Amino acid sequence: MKAICKLAPAEGLTIHEVPEPTLRPGTVQVRVLRSSLCGTDMHIYRWDAWAQSRLKPPLIVGHEFCGVIEAVGEGVSGLKEGDFVAGESHLVCGHCTPCRLGQAHVCLNTQILGVDVDGCFAPRIVIPAQNAQRTDRRIPPEVATVQDPLGNAVHTVLSGEIAGKTVLITGCGAIGLFSIAVAKACGATQVLATEVLPHRIELAYQMGADTVYNPLQQDPAPAILRQTEGLGVDVALEMSGHPSAIPLITQTIRPGGRISLLGLFAEPLTLDLNALIFKGVEIHAIIGRRLYQTWEMMQALLLFGKLDVRPAITHQLPWYEYEHAFELMRTGEAGKVVLVWDEK
Numbered sequence: 001m002k003a004i005c006k007l008a009p010a011e012g013l014t015i016h017e018v019p020e021p022t023l024r025p026g027t028v029q030v031r032v033l034r035s036s037l038c039g040t041d042m043h044i045y046r047w048d049a050w051a052q053s054r055l056k057p058p059l060i061v062g063h064e065f066c067g068v069i070e071a072v073g074e075g076v077s078g079l080k081e082g083d084f085v086a087g088e089s090h091l092v093c094g095h096c097t098p099c100r101l102g103q104a105h106v107c108l109n110t111q112i113l114g115v116d117v118d119g120c121f122a123p124r125i126v127i128p129a130q131n132a133q134r135t136d137r138r139i140p141p142e143v144a145t146v147q148d149p150l151g152n153a154v155h156t157v158l159s160g161e162i163a164g165k166t167v168l169i170t171g172c173g174a175i176g177l178f179s180i181a182v183a184k185a186c187g188a189t190q191v192l193a194t195e196v197l198p199h200r201i202e203l204a205y206q207m208g209a210d211t212v213y214n215p216l217q218q219d220p221a222p223a224i225l226r227q228t229e230g231l232g233v234d235v236a237l238e239m240s241g242h243p244s245a246i247p248l249i250t251q252t253i254r255p256g257g258r259i260s261l262l263g264l265f266a267e268p269l270t271l272d273l274n275a276l277i278f279k280g281v282e283i284h285a286i287i288g289r290r291l292y293q294t295w296e297m298m299q300a301l302l303l304f305g306k307l308d309v310r311p312a313i314t315h316q317l318p319w320y321e322y323e324h325a326f327e328l329m330r331t332g333e334a335g336k337v338v339l340v341w342d343e344k
Protein backbone atom coordinates (compact mmCIF):
# COMPACT_ATOMS: atom_id res chain seq x y z
CA MET A 1 0.00 0.00 0.00
CA LYS A 2 1.07 3.61 -0.52
CA ALA A 3 1.50 5.73 2.61
CA ILE A 4 2.83 9.19 3.54
CA CYS A 5 6.17 8.57 5.24
CA LYS A 6 9.16 10.22 6.84
CA LEU A 7 11.82 8.19 5.08
CA ALA A 8 15.02 9.97 6.08
CA PRO A 9 16.14 12.39 8.83
CA ALA A 10 15.50 15.52 6.73
CA GLU A 11 12.74 18.03 5.88
CA GLY A 12 9.67 16.82 3.97
CA LEU A 13 7.50 13.72 3.58
CA THR A 14 7.27 11.15 0.79
CA ILE A 15 4.62 8.85 -0.69
CA HIS A 16 6.17 5.42 -0.34
CA GLU A 17 5.14 1.79 -0.96
CA VAL A 18 5.04 0.04 2.43
CA PRO A 19 3.99 -3.48 3.52
CA GLU A 20 0.39 -4.04 4.65
CA PRO A 21 0.17 -3.88 8.48
CA THR A 22 -0.14 -7.20 10.34
CA LEU A 23 -3.07 -8.00 12.61
CA ARG A 24 -1.88 -9.20 16.04
CA PRO A 25 -3.72 -10.44 19.13
CA GLY A 26 -5.45 -7.54 20.90
CA THR A 27 -5.40 -5.28 17.82
CA VAL A 28 -7.85 -4.22 15.13
CA GLN A 29 -7.21 -3.42 11.48
CA VAL A 30 -8.90 -0.22 10.33
CA ARG A 31 -9.56 0.94 6.76
CA VAL A 32 -8.84 4.66 7.02
CA LEU A 33 -11.58 6.97 5.69
CA ARG A 34 -10.20 10.33 6.80
CA SER A 35 -7.10 11.54 8.57
CA SER A 36 -6.27 15.08 9.66
CA LEU A 37 -3.16 17.21 9.92
CA CYS A 38 -1.93 18.43 13.28
CA GLY A 39 0.78 20.84 14.44
CA THR A 40 2.81 17.76 15.44
CA ASP A 41 2.81 16.60 11.80
CA MET A 42 4.12 20.04 10.85
CA HIS A 43 7.03 19.66 13.30
CA ILE A 44 7.74 16.27 11.73
CA TYR A 45 7.48 17.66 8.20
CA ARG A 46 9.91 20.50 9.03
CA TRP A 47 12.22 18.12 10.91
CA ASP A 48 12.74 20.62 13.73
CA ALA A 49 14.78 20.02 16.90
CA TRP A 50 11.90 18.21 18.64
CA ALA A 51 11.30 15.89 15.66
CA GLN A 52 15.03 15.16 15.38
CA SER A 53 15.21 14.22 19.04
CA ARG A 54 12.12 11.97 18.95
CA LEU A 55 11.57 10.25 15.58
CA LYS A 56 13.41 7.29 14.15
CA PRO A 57 12.69 7.18 10.40
CA PRO A 58 11.50 5.37 8.35
CA LEU A 59 7.97 5.80 9.71
CA ILE A 60 4.40 6.24 8.45
CA VAL A 61 3.30 9.59 9.93
CA GLY A 62 -0.10 10.89 11.07
CA HIS A 63 -2.09 10.25 14.26
CA GLU A 64 -5.61 11.67 13.76
CA PHE A 65 -8.02 9.43 11.82
CA CYS A 66 -11.30 7.61 11.54
CA GLY A 67 -12.25 4.53 9.59
CA VAL A 68 -14.00 1.19 9.50
CA ILE A 69 -12.80 -1.98 11.22
CA GLU A 70 -11.84 -4.61 8.62
CA ALA A 71 -10.51 -7.32 10.92
CA VAL A 72 -10.36 -8.03 14.63
CA GLY A 73 -7.39 -9.78 16.29
CA GLU A 74 -7.53 -12.69 18.68
CA GLY A 75 -8.82 -11.84 22.14
CA VAL A 76 -10.57 -8.59 21.15
CA SER A 77 -14.07 -8.12 22.49
CA GLY A 78 -16.53 -5.26 22.13
CA LEU A 79 -15.46 -4.35 18.58
CA LYS A 80 -16.35 -6.07 15.31
CA GLU A 81 -15.84 -5.85 11.58
CA GLY A 82 -17.77 -2.94 10.10
CA ASP A 83 -17.65 -0.75 13.25
CA PHE A 84 -16.97 2.95 12.61
CA VAL A 85 -14.09 4.06 14.86
CA ALA A 86 -11.77 7.00 15.51
CA GLY A 87 -8.20 6.74 16.74
CA GLU A 88 -6.91 7.69 20.19
CA SER A 89 -3.31 8.51 19.29
CA HIS A 90 -1.71 7.69 22.67
CA LEU A 91 -0.85 4.01 23.10
CA VAL A 92 -0.71 3.32 26.83
CA CYS A 93 0.62 0.32 28.75
CA GLY A 94 -2.21 -0.36 31.20
CA HIS A 95 0.13 -1.54 33.98
CA CYS A 96 2.22 1.47 35.16
CA THR A 97 1.14 3.36 38.30
CA PRO A 98 -0.75 6.21 36.52
CA CYS A 99 -2.54 3.65 34.29
CA ARG A 100 -3.53 1.61 37.35
CA LEU A 101 -4.81 4.80 39.01
CA GLY A 102 -7.10 5.60 36.07
CA GLN A 103 -4.72 8.30 34.77
CA ALA A 104 -3.66 6.60 31.54
CA HIS A 105 -3.36 10.02 29.85
CA VAL A 106 -0.05 10.32 31.76
CA CYS A 107 1.05 6.69 31.23
CA LEU A 108 4.79 6.35 31.85
CA ASN A 109 5.16 4.24 28.69
CA THR A 110 3.10 6.33 26.26
CA GLN A 111 3.83 5.82 22.59
CA ILE A 112 2.24 8.07 19.97
CA LEU A 113 0.95 6.95 16.58
CA GLY A 114 2.89 8.53 13.73
CA VAL A 115 5.63 9.61 16.15
CA ASP A 116 6.93 6.50 17.93
CA VAL A 117 5.13 3.84 15.86
CA ASP A 118 3.65 3.78 12.34
CA GLY A 119 0.74 6.20 11.96
CA CYS A 120 -2.44 6.70 9.97
CA PHE A 121 -1.47 8.59 6.80
CA ALA A 122 -2.10 5.29 5.05
CA PRO A 123 -5.12 3.42 3.66
CA ARG A 124 -4.90 0.85 6.47
CA ILE A 125 -3.62 0.80 10.07
CA VAL A 126 -3.44 -1.78 12.85
CA ILE A 127 -3.87 -0.38 16.39
CA PRO A 128 -4.50 -1.81 19.86
CA ALA A 129 -8.24 -2.39 20.25
CA GLN A 130 -8.33 0.04 23.19
CA ASN A 131 -7.22 2.85 20.83
CA ALA A 132 -10.19 2.34 18.48
CA GLN A 133 -12.98 4.54 19.79
CA ARG A 134 -16.33 3.37 18.49
CA THR A 135 -18.05 6.37 16.91
CA ASP A 136 -21.72 6.91 16.12
CA ARG A 137 -22.32 6.95 12.35
CA ARG A 138 -24.34 10.14 12.70
CA ILE A 139 -20.98 11.88 13.26
CA PRO A 140 -19.62 12.60 9.75
CA PRO A 141 -16.12 11.26 8.91
CA GLU A 142 -14.52 14.71 8.65
CA VAL A 143 -15.65 15.37 12.24
CA ALA A 144 -14.89 11.84 13.50
CA THR A 145 -11.25 12.20 12.39
CA VAL A 146 -10.65 15.32 14.50
CA GLN A 147 -11.83 13.76 17.75
CA ASP A 148 -8.26 13.36 19.02
CA PRO A 149 -7.54 17.16 19.00
CA LEU A 150 -11.19 17.92 19.81
CA GLY A 151 -10.57 15.72 22.84
CA ASN A 152 -7.71 18.03 23.85
CA ALA A 153 -10.23 20.89 23.72
CA VAL A 154 -12.93 18.99 25.66
CA HIS A 155 -10.37 17.89 28.27
CA THR A 156 -9.11 21.46 28.75
CA VAL A 157 -12.48 23.26 28.74
CA LEU A 158 -14.07 20.72 31.09
CA SER A 159 -11.15 20.40 33.53
CA GLY A 160 -13.23 22.74 35.75
CA GLU A 161 -16.65 24.42 35.85
CA ILE A 162 -17.63 26.20 32.64
CA ALA A 163 -21.43 26.82 32.73
CA GLY A 164 -22.22 30.46 33.40
CA LYS A 165 -18.56 31.47 33.18
CA THR A 166 -16.73 34.16 31.24
CA VAL A 167 -13.89 32.45 29.40
CA LEU A 168 -10.71 33.73 27.76
CA ILE A 169 -9.09 31.49 25.13
CA THR A 170 -5.60 32.58 24.03
CA GLY A 171 -4.76 31.25 20.54
CA CYS A 172 -7.31 30.12 17.95
CA GLY A 173 -5.53 27.31 16.15
CA ALA A 174 -7.61 24.18 15.65
CA ILE A 175 -7.76 23.38 19.37
CA GLY A 176 -8.55 26.97 20.42
CA LEU A 177 -11.29 27.10 17.77
CA PHE A 178 -12.76 23.79 18.96
CA SER A 179 -12.60 25.04 22.56
CA ILE A 180 -14.71 28.09 21.73
CA ALA A 181 -17.51 25.82 20.49
CA VAL A 182 -17.12 23.37 23.41
CA ALA A 183 -17.25 26.22 25.97
CA LYS A 184 -20.39 27.65 24.34
CA ALA A 185 -22.05 24.21 24.06
CA CYS A 186 -21.38 23.68 27.79
CA GLY A 187 -22.99 26.95 28.83
CA ALA A 188 -20.16 29.51 29.00
CA THR A 189 -21.88 32.88 28.94
CA GLN A 190 -19.14 34.87 27.25
CA VAL A 191 -16.12 33.63 25.27
CA LEU A 192 -13.31 36.11 24.61
CA ALA A 193 -10.34 35.04 22.51
CA THR A 194 -6.99 36.22 21.19
CA GLU A 195 -5.44 35.36 17.83
CA VAL A 196 -2.99 37.03 15.45
CA LEU A 197 -3.98 35.52 12.06
CA PRO A 198 -6.90 37.31 10.33
CA HIS A 199 -8.42 34.13 8.85
CA ARG A 200 -8.45 32.41 12.24
CA ILE A 201 -9.98 35.51 13.89
CA GLU A 202 -12.80 35.15 11.35
CA LEU A 203 -13.13 31.41 12.14
CA ALA A 204 -13.17 32.18 15.89
CA TYR A 205 -16.28 34.32 15.37
CA GLN A 206 -17.84 31.54 13.28
CA MET A 207 -17.21 29.12 16.16
CA GLY A 208 -19.13 31.41 18.52
CA ALA A 209 -16.56 33.74 20.11
CA ASP A 210 -18.10 36.97 21.40
CA THR A 211 -14.98 39.12 20.97
CA VAL A 212 -11.61 38.25 19.43
CA TYR A 213 -8.59 40.48 20.10
CA ASN A 214 -5.46 40.66 17.98
CA PRO A 215 -2.49 41.23 20.33
CA LEU A 216 -0.46 42.54 17.37
CA GLN A 217 -2.90 45.44 17.05
CA GLN A 218 -3.78 46.23 20.68
CA ASP A 219 -2.94 45.08 24.20
CA PRO A 220 -6.03 42.95 24.94
CA ALA A 221 -5.70 43.27 28.76
CA PRO A 222 -7.41 46.66 29.27
CA ALA A 223 -10.24 45.72 26.88
CA ILE A 224 -10.80 42.35 28.61
CA LEU A 225 -10.87 44.03 32.01
CA ARG A 226 -13.34 46.64 30.71
CA GLN A 227 -15.53 43.88 29.25
CA THR A 228 -15.60 42.10 32.63
CA GLU A 229 -16.27 45.29 34.62
CA GLY A 230 -12.77 45.31 36.05
CA LEU A 231 -13.08 41.85 37.64
CA GLY A 232 -11.38 39.69 34.99
CA VAL A 233 -12.42 36.39 33.42
CA ASP A 234 -13.53 33.33 35.41
CA VAL A 235 -11.61 30.86 33.26
CA ALA A 236 -8.53 31.26 31.04
CA LEU A 237 -7.53 28.53 28.58
CA GLU A 238 -4.03 28.90 27.11
CA MET A 239 -3.91 27.41 23.60
CA SER A 240 -1.34 29.49 21.71
CA GLY A 241 1.99 28.33 23.12
CA HIS A 242 3.03 31.99 22.77
CA PRO A 243 4.91 33.41 25.80
CA SER A 244 2.92 36.70 25.75
CA ALA A 245 -0.28 34.80 26.65
CA ILE A 246 0.95 34.13 30.20
CA PRO A 247 1.28 37.78 31.38
CA LEU A 248 -2.03 38.51 29.61
CA ILE A 249 -3.74 35.70 31.54
CA THR A 250 -2.03 36.74 34.78
CA GLN A 251 -3.47 40.25 34.38
CA THR A 252 -6.95 39.25 33.30
CA ILE A 253 -7.83 36.15 35.37
CA ARG A 254 -10.15 37.09 38.23
CA PRO A 255 -9.19 36.28 41.83
CA GLY A 256 -10.25 32.68 42.47
CA GLY A 257 -10.45 31.92 38.74
CA ARG A 258 -9.19 28.84 36.88
CA ILE A 259 -6.30 28.69 34.39
CA SER A 260 -5.92 25.58 32.21
CA LEU A 261 -2.70 25.35 30.21
CA LEU A 262 -2.59 23.25 27.02
CA GLY A 263 -0.25 25.22 24.72
CA LEU A 264 3.36 24.04 24.54
CA PHE A 265 6.13 26.63 24.70
CA ALA A 266 9.27 26.47 22.56
CA GLU A 267 11.43 27.74 25.46
CA PRO A 268 11.17 27.61 29.28
CA LEU A 269 9.19 30.64 30.55
CA THR A 270 9.59 33.19 33.30
CA LEU A 271 6.27 33.88 35.00
CA ASP A 272 5.03 36.00 37.88
CA LEU A 273 3.87 33.16 40.13
CA ASN A 274 3.35 35.49 43.09
CA ALA A 275 0.72 37.45 41.17
CA LEU A 276 -1.15 34.19 40.58
CA ILE A 277 -0.69 33.00 44.18
CA PHE A 278 -2.03 36.29 45.57
CA LYS A 279 -5.05 35.88 43.28
CA GLY A 280 -5.61 32.38 44.63
CA VAL A 281 -6.17 30.91 41.18
CA GLU A 282 -6.41 27.22 40.27
CA ILE A 283 -3.85 26.18 37.65
CA HIS A 284 -4.32 23.02 35.60
CA ALA A 285 -1.69 21.48 33.32
CA ILE A 286 -3.43 19.56 30.54
CA ILE A 287 -2.04 16.70 28.50
CA GLY A 288 -3.88 14.54 25.99
CA ARG A 289 -7.34 13.22 26.70
CA ARG A 290 -8.71 11.45 29.79
CA LEU A 291 -9.09 7.76 28.92
CA TYR A 292 -11.93 7.45 28.43
CA GLN A 293 -13.96 10.14 30.20
CA THR A 294 -13.04 12.74 27.57
CA TRP A 295 -14.14 10.44 24.72
CA GLU A 296 -17.49 9.74 26.37
CA MET A 297 -18.20 13.44 26.98
CA MET A 298 -17.08 14.37 23.47
CA GLN A 299 -19.39 11.85 21.80
CA ALA A 300 -22.31 13.02 23.92
CA LEU A 301 -21.60 16.65 23.07
CA LEU A 302 -21.31 15.91 19.34
CA LEU A 303 -24.52 13.88 19.29
CA PHE A 304 -26.77 15.64 21.79
CA GLY A 305 -25.07 18.80 23.02
CA LYS A 306 -25.33 20.89 19.87
CA LEU A 307 -21.56 20.95 19.48
CA ASP A 308 -20.77 21.77 15.86
CA VAL A 309 -17.07 22.01 15.01
CA ARG A 310 -17.50 21.98 11.22
CA PRO A 311 -16.68 25.68 10.60
CA ALA A 312 -13.14 24.95 11.89
CA ILE A 313 -12.69 22.11 9.37
CA THR A 314 -11.87 24.30 6.39
CA HIS A 315 -10.36 21.86 3.87
CA GLN A 316 -10.80 18.27 2.71
CA LEU A 317 -8.26 17.10 0.13
CA PRO A 318 -7.41 13.77 -1.48
CA TRP A 319 -4.55 12.21 0.49
CA TYR A 320 -2.05 12.47 -2.37
CA GLU A 321 -2.39 16.29 -2.26
CA TYR A 322 -0.69 16.26 1.14
CA GLU A 323 1.93 18.84 0.07
CA HIS A 324 -0.89 21.33 -0.57
CA ALA A 325 -2.43 20.37 2.77
CA PHE A 326 0.82 21.16 4.63
CA GLU A 327 1.14 24.42 2.67
CA LEU A 328 -2.35 25.48 3.84
CA MET A 329 -1.31 24.74 7.43
CA ARG A 330 1.96 26.60 7.05
CA THR A 331 0.36 29.80 5.75
CA GLY A 332 -2.37 29.82 8.41
CA GLU A 333 -5.05 29.92 5.70
CA ALA A 334 -6.62 26.79 7.14
CA GLY A 335 -8.39 25.76 10.33
CA LYS A 336 -8.26 21.97 10.28
CA VAL A 337 -7.16 20.20 7.09
CA VAL A 338 -8.55 16.70 6.44
CA LEU A 339 -7.16 14.08 4.03
CA VAL A 340 -9.63 11.80 2.24
CA TRP A 341 -8.48 8.17 1.78
CA ASP A 342 -11.49 6.35 0.36
CA GLU A 343 -11.37 7.91 -3.10
CA LYS A 344 -9.16 7.53 -6.19
Ligand SMILES: NC(=O)c1ccc[n+]([C@@H]2O[C@H](COP(=O)([O-])OP(=O)(O)OC[C@H]3O[C@@H](n4cnc5c(N)ncnc54)[C@H](O)[C@@H]3O)[C@@H](O)[C@H]2O)c1
Pocket residue numbers: 038039152170171172173174175176194195196197200215239240241242244245261262263264265286287288
Ligand atom coordinates in the same frame (compact mmCIF):
# COMPACT_ATOMS: atom_id res chain seq x y z
N1 LIG B 1 -0.93 19.55 26.00
C1 LIG B 1 -1.31 18.77 25.00
O1 LIG B 1 -1.68 17.60 25.16
C2 LIG B 1 -1.31 19.33 23.61
C3 LIG B 1 -1.89 18.58 22.56
C4 LIG B 1 -1.93 19.17 21.29
C5 LIG B 1 -1.43 20.44 21.10
N2 LIG B 1 -0.83 21.11 22.13
C6 LIG B 1 -0.34 22.48 22.00
O2 LIG B 1 -1.49 23.31 22.13
C7 LIG B 1 -1.36 24.49 21.33
C8 LIG B 1 -2.55 24.59 20.38
O3 LIG B 1 -2.56 23.53 19.45
P1 LIG B 1 -3.04 23.81 17.95
O4 LIG B 1 -2.92 22.52 17.22
O5 LIG B 1 -4.33 24.54 17.95
O6 LIG B 1 -1.83 24.76 17.50
P2 LIG B 1 -1.75 25.98 16.48
O7 LIG B 1 -0.32 26.28 16.31
O8 LIG B 1 -2.59 25.67 15.29
O9 LIG B 1 -2.48 27.16 17.28
C9 LIG B 1 -1.83 28.17 17.95
C10 LIG B 1 -2.52 29.46 17.55
O10 LIG B 1 -2.01 30.52 18.36
C11 LIG B 1 -1.91 31.66 17.55
N3 LIG B 1 -1.02 32.64 18.17
C12 LIG B 1 0.31 32.85 17.96
N4 LIG B 1 0.77 33.87 18.69
C13 LIG B 1 -0.29 34.32 19.41
C14 LIG B 1 -0.47 35.35 20.36
N5 LIG B 1 0.54 36.15 20.73
N6 LIG B 1 -1.70 35.53 20.89
C15 LIG B 1 -2.73 34.74 20.52
N7 LIG B 1 -2.63 33.75 19.62
C16 LIG B 1 -1.43 33.54 19.07
C17 LIG B 1 -1.42 31.12 16.22
O11 LIG B 1 -1.64 32.04 15.16
C18 LIG B 1 -2.25 29.85 16.09
O12 LIG B 1 -3.46 30.07 15.39
C19 LIG B 1 -0.01 24.35 20.65
O13 LIG B 1 0.96 25.04 21.43
C20 LIG B 1 0.27 22.86 20.67
O14 LIG B 1 1.65 22.57 20.65
C21 LIG B 1 -0.79 20.57 23.38
Ligand SMILES: [Zn+2]
Pocket residue numbers: 037038039040063064148149
Ligand atom coordinates in the same frame (compact mmCIF):
# COMPACT_ATOMS: atom_id res chain seq x y z
ZN1 LIG C 1 -2.88 15.91 16.70
Ligand SMILES: [Zn+2]
Pocket residue numbers: 092093094095096097098099104106107108109110
Ligand atom coordinates in the same frame (compact mmCIF):
# COMPACT_ATOMS: atom_id res chain seq x y z
ZN1 LIG D 1 0.91 3.05 31.63
